[in-house]
Each structure stands twice: as structure tokens, then as C-alpha cells.
Amino acid sequence: KSPKKKIIIGLILGICLGIGFTLTMLVLWMLSKRRILPRGDPDKIDLDTISFNSNSGISTEVGKDTSLVIVFPNNTKEIKDLTISEILRATDNFNQANIIGCGGFGLVYKATLENGIKLAVKKLSGDMGLMEREFKAEVEALSTAQHKNLVSLQGYCVHDGFRLLIYSYMENGSLDFWLHEKNDGASQLDWPTRLRIAQGASCGLAYMHQICEPHIVHRDIKSSNILLDEKFEAHVADFGLSRLILPYHTHVSTELVGTLGYIPPEYGQAWIATLRGDMYSFGVVMLEMLTGKRPVEVFKPKVSRELVVWVQQMRSEGKQDEVFDPLLRGKGFEEEMLQVLDVACMCVNQNPFKRPAIKEVVDWLKNVRSNRETPK
Template sequence: MSSSLVRMKHDKQKVKVPAIPTPPTFRLLCYLGQWVLVLLILPCSASAACDRLDRDALLSLPFNTPLNWSASTDCCLWDGVTCDPVEHSRVVRLSLPRRGLSGVVSPAITNLTRLTRLTHLNLSHNSLLGSLPDDLLSSLPSIAVIDLSFNRLIGRFPQSSNESSHLQIINLSSNFFNGTIPASILVPSVSVFNVSNNSFSGPIPVSNGGNHTSLTFLDLSFNKFTGPIPPGIGLCSRLQTFRAVWMLSNRKIIPGGNTDKTDFETMSSQSTAVAPELDKDTSLVILFPTKTNEIKDLSITEILKATDNFSQANIIGCGGFGLVYRATLANGTRLAVKKLSGDLGLVEREFTAEVEALSTAQHENLVSLQGYCVHDGVRLLMYSYMENGSLDYWLHEKVDGPSQLDWPIRLDILRGAGCGLAYMHQICEPHIVHRDIKSSNILLDDKFQAHVADFGLSRLILPYQTHVTTELVGTLGYIPPEYGQAWVATLRGDMYSFGVVMLELLTRKRPFEVCKSRGSRELVGWVQQMRREGKPEEVFDPLLRGKGFEEEMLQVLDVACLCVNQNPLKRPTIKEVINWLKDVGTSQQHEDKN
């Protein structure tokens, strides 16, 4: 016995202290206090609550962005980590979307297979590189959700899967995967399967005899799949959305028996697309949903009737790949129908580009694709009808057109077209480089609101790409100078073309006029020369002068000249241009650019 305790005993013998009753609540507090004291004096190096193997597996992941992960703390408390609420030591969820993660995932990601209780894995919208191991899915026996979308992953799809797995959602979209996808991946439990925006090839990964009764969402679009849509699609009784935009060479689209409730977004390249419920000789017009739902159950027969069998009297436009016709349906609704013709390869590309771009991008300042059809080898694209035609028509063709486009209307047209371009460049996924921005591709509705149109030359830019390799295309006078040096299409190239449109609205001159002298033949060069000579006001359309808008026009001229800079890196983004156009007429606009 210690000396302190001996003294305490001796003191109690000398002094009699009356006993004081202790309330139960007080005794409980004292008891809890003792345990708190015990916990406080425990060594700080006590083992973490989470499983050691789970912790080590997480620490091995090649994330270059710092996280609050430390071997000395409980991994169940780390960012993005969730442990089993019952068996607290095991990690069940890893969710780190949009954390700026970077690094090469292979081979370190194989350590994830040690997380045998993991049910949810979400590493989407990061910058992860590398490939996935073939046994990733089969080695995670509890995995239900895996989302690795919007990264930079390459290689082939994991080739093995467990038939008895719990997989429900697989999202590998917007990466750089290639190769084929085995049909065995779509186990019966999968309800969502999204591999869009990759480079997968081969047959569609849906087995004809497979049990896909849980499948509700299937997105295979923007890949390189070939072959027919398998009859197994028709056996997916719960399928609500099926997106598959690719070339089906010499095949028919046979969606199956549930077409009335399934959102089929498919395209055939070589033959008539037919559905079982339609007559054998009638092509299927595939329609996209509209806000008004005014167009339903449209057939090729109705299209032919609405255009008077594509009569010359209904021609409202002409492009490089065919004519555009006015179509008036029985209920009075008007459509613009583009009938593609010419070289089969070029027509095919135009058709594909339009459907890909406009089925992805939907905005009030973009022309709306209502539907498409392949009939007797002819490809048809159907758009919302624009009552006032093109900006080019009003500036250069209509006799009294320019006089009806006063400066406020022209400025609104620029703002509207800019908003449409901003949506393409920054908001829709994947981003779209138009490659043919010009006044004839800016259409005007009955209120002169601008709609960017004609996506036949457009290309989709996947995440983390800065450009797409392409052939030299475009329209003389609008083509950025760098396109002649390297065959790449960039968003900055679109900005050059948009700058030319701005100059066109300011001057009412065409971008390139063969009949003029060499010094004034090109609009961009002429405007830049006039500015160097200190005569910027002389470039403006005479119809706009003396109306009190000179200061605003000078501000827009400054923006346009920034856009047509010879150095693409010095051109502003569309977001900057939109902000400047909003501020036209205020001093803030000049301050922002300076």
C-alpha cells in the first residue's frame, strides 16, 4: 500500500466526518467522468477503428491531390470514406468526385480489390490516368455502384464479372476506353450502364438470351460499335432510355416490342429504319421530345405531303450537302427539312455530326433538331422552322433587309448567337466545336432571336481535350488562319469566326469579296487597316451611322478585333465576349478589357 493511502487511512481515524448521502445522478456523473479520464490518458497511438488492410489499400491509391488521410487516424473519418454502420471497421463507400485527383491508377488500383466490403466507388470528374485491371469488377464481390466517368482512363473494359454480383450502376462514360465489351458484363442486377463518349467497338454488349430485366438506362452513344441492335434489347422490359448513335451498316433498327415507352435515340446509316408496328415500306421518323409535344407519330408519308414531295416552291435554303425545304404539317406546324445529297461519305458524316451534336446540345439559342429519317437511301433532318431565315439573307440578300436591322436588333442577335455558342463551348457535355460559324448559319425566328444552326462540320470535344484533328473545312473568309497550318479544330477557332460575324454585322460587308481590290477584299484585313489609320468609324454600315449608337458600335468593334487576332491564344473565350456584350453601352466594358 502506498504511503499516501496510509496517511489517508490514519487521518480518517482521527477525524470523524459525517456521511453525506450521494444522489444517484451525481454517482452516475462521477462514473462517466472516470471513463472520460481513462480515455484521455490512453496512448495517442492506439490502433484506428477501421480495418488495417482497408486503410493500407486506400493509402496505396495514387492520388496526387492531398487529402486528410493519415495512417495515424481512423480511416472511417477520412474525406470521402464511409464505413459499415454495423461492422464499423470495414470501408463500404469511397466517394471522391470533382476533387481534382490526378495520377496513374494502374497498377495501384488493383489494391482496391482488398476492399471486399466496398459497395460504392465514385471517382468521377477527376484527371485519373491509366487502365483498369481485367478482374476489377469480379474482385469486388460487394460492389453495387462504380462511377469512373469523366477521367482520362484508357485501355479496355474490365473483362471479367461475377454472375452473382450485386452490380447495379456502371458509369465509365467520357474516358478513352477502347476495344470490345463482353455481353457477360451486363449481369441481371445491372440497371444503369453508361459507356458513352469513348472509343468502344465491336457488337453491342447485350446478349440475346441474357436476362436483362433490371436494365432501365443504356447509353452506348458516341462510340464505334458496329452491327445490328440485338433482339435482346426488346427483352429489356424495364428499359426506359436507350442511347446509341453510331453507324449500323446495312442493318435495320428493330427496337422490339416496348418502343412506346422507351426513349430510343438510334441512327441507321445505310438502310431504312423500320419498327415492327409500321408498314414494311414506311420509314420510321425518329423524333426527339419537344417542349410543346406538338409533333407526334410523324411518318415519311406525312413529310412528303408536307413538302409537296420536296417541290422547288418549298426550298428555303441551300447548303453544301443539300437543300432545305419548308414542311407544313396537317395541324399547321411548320418544320424545316434538310434533304442531304451528294457524296455518300460526306453526307454520312454530315448526318452523323448533326444528330450527334443536336441530340446532345439543347438551348434556346441553338436550332432545335426535331427528328431524322433515312428513306430510300436519302437522309432527312427535321428542325424547328425559323420564320425570318438567316442573318446572311437579311444583311446581303433581302432588298430592304439591312434597313430593318437597326443597331439594337443587331446587338441582340450577337448576344443571342454568343449565348448559343457559349452553351456549346462550356456547358453541354461533351463540348462542341462548331467549325462553321457564319451569318448564314445564324437563323432568326419571328422575334429576330438568334439560333446557331448547321452542325454538319461540328466535332465533339471530350473532357481534357483542347482540339480535334480534322481536315481543313469551313467557309472562305471565316476560316481561322491557323487552320491552314495545322488541321486541328479548336474552340478558339470558333471565336475567330464569331469575330468575323461581329464585323459583318457592324459593316454589312461580306467576309470575302472577290470583285474588290486586293487591299479591301478580306473584311478582317480591311477593318484592321482602317483602325490603324485612325478611321474606325468609317467601317460602320452607313445605315447605322448618325443614330446615336457610335460609342456602342466602337465597343463591339474592339471586341470583334480581339476575336480575330492572328494569335489564337490571344483571343478571348466566349464567356468573356458574352460578358463584354452585356456591358456594351457602359464604361465597365472598357475597364474589363483593359
């Protein structure tokens, strides 16, 4: 009997010690997340604690925080001086109800300032590999990328380990939302509107690839990164953000960046982010607009599961007219859609060296409504 008692006592002690250790670690973790700050130091406010533990408005500590958000001079017409507390009020303490976007780089919140101006605030997440000075240099470099078809970076904030990017607010959300999420959204995007979106997005991409110094490889072109203003003009978003999360001094990485369905086939063999990779992704976006389908539809039969493969097969069978979104058929735009289909299919060529440069795509899309034939 005594050996059995010893075993039972040992088990009980082991369980108690395990529970005690777990509770101790939990308490230590909670303390590390919610640091105790010295009084009279309002510049050391933990934004994460404020965001998720203040459910009844702005705390008194936040109300005292007058740390300024850095606002770029070229955007002073919209906003001049912002403080951390104003950003928190404008987003209702980063309330989930104000989330308007999410992705690999973090959540995006709608912020409404007291004067009525709306902004989009991206709260960056992930491995902040850059030191604060490097981060500021990268952000300020991105701020020089100014084009009517890019989402304008208004400012930024580095505060107690948290990094916020302030953007212009796009009233109509993303192209992805209108094509795939909004009830009857696709029906409101007629062909002339879709063509104008493709033309605008191509101009934004051309600025990044050819004019901006240094040239920017987007690395994650997709319909959810093409935002629409109140006039449904296209604005490319999230460009250059990969350089803010990890210190990519070159465009070579061992970690695949991108979104399923938009990733060029060559990226699976050797991850080298290239301008031609962006062209493949943009080709997929054009196919989305033409067909109304997602790049990958998991629950479809294998033959039609991947948009690029399905479109290429339909074209090889001479059924290209059947790939178009039913909402676009019979409206007299078939010839224009066929021209854009040709451009899109060149962009998604399996061989990256056979894909066109963005300058060619811009020219072709601009001339879609003319009688000029697209080169093949």
C-alpha cells in the same frame, strides 16, 4: 485503196462500239438510280427517285409508306408522329420551290404539315461515312443540345440510304439574308436589333463550347448559319453536322471545313478544328453586322477586298468610325458600336492564343450598354 477502206471501216466500227458502250453504261446507271422494287414492300421506297421523278404529286407507293420519323420526346409539343409520306407531302416531294437553304451538308426544305405547323427538313448529302447505328447515336447526342439560342433538332429519319434531319422552322431566315440579300433588309436591322442578335448568338455558342457534353466545335460559324425567329432572336444552326457526314472521332481532319472569309488563318497550316477557330469566325460575323459588308468582296479593290484586313487597317490609321455601316451612323449608338468593334477585333486576332474565350465575349456583349470599358 484497200488500206484506206480498212482504216475507214475500222474507224466506223470503233465509233459504233464506243457509242454502244456509252449507251449501255448510261442504261445501267439509270437502272442503278431507279431500282425495281418487289411488290408489297412499301418500306423500300427510293426517296431520290420519288423526289426527282414524281412531278404530279405523291405517288401511290409513297401514300402507303407509314415508316415513322423518329421524333425526340423533348419536342412532342410541336409534333408527335410523322411518316415519310407526310414529310414528302409537306415538302411537295422535295420541290425546288421549297428550298430555303443550301450548304456543304445538303439542301434545306420548308415543310408545311397538314395542321399548319412549319418545319425545316435538311436532306443530308455527302459521304455518309457513319454506319446507321453510329449515325443514330450521333444525332441523338446532338438532340440533347437544347438552348434557346440553338436551332432545335426535332427529329430524324434514316430511310433506304437517305438521311433527313427535322428542325424547328425559323420564320425570318438567316442573318446573311437580311444583311446582304433582302431588299432594304439591312435598313430594317437597326443597331439594337443587331446587338441583340450578336448577344443571342454568343450565348448559343457558349452553350456549345462550355455547357454541352461533349463540347461542340461548330467549324462553320457564319452569318448564314445564324437564323432568326419571328422576334429576330438569334439561333445558331448546323452545329455538329460535320460529325454526321464523316466519322470525325477527333477534331483533326485533312479536309478544310468552313466558308471562305470565315476560316481562321491557322487552319491553312494545320487543319485542327478548335474552339478558338470558332471565335475567329464569330468575330467575322460581328464585323459583318457592324459594317454591313461581306467577309470577302471579290470585285472590290485588293485593299478592301477582305473584311478583316480592311477593318484592321482602318483601325491602325485611326479611322475606325468610318468602318460602320452607313445605315447605322448618326443614330447615337457610336460608343456601343466601338465597344463591339473592339470585341470583334480581339476575336479575329491572327494569333489564336490571344483570342478571348466565348465566356468573356458573352460578358462583354451583355455589358455593352453600360459604361464599363471593354478590356483590351
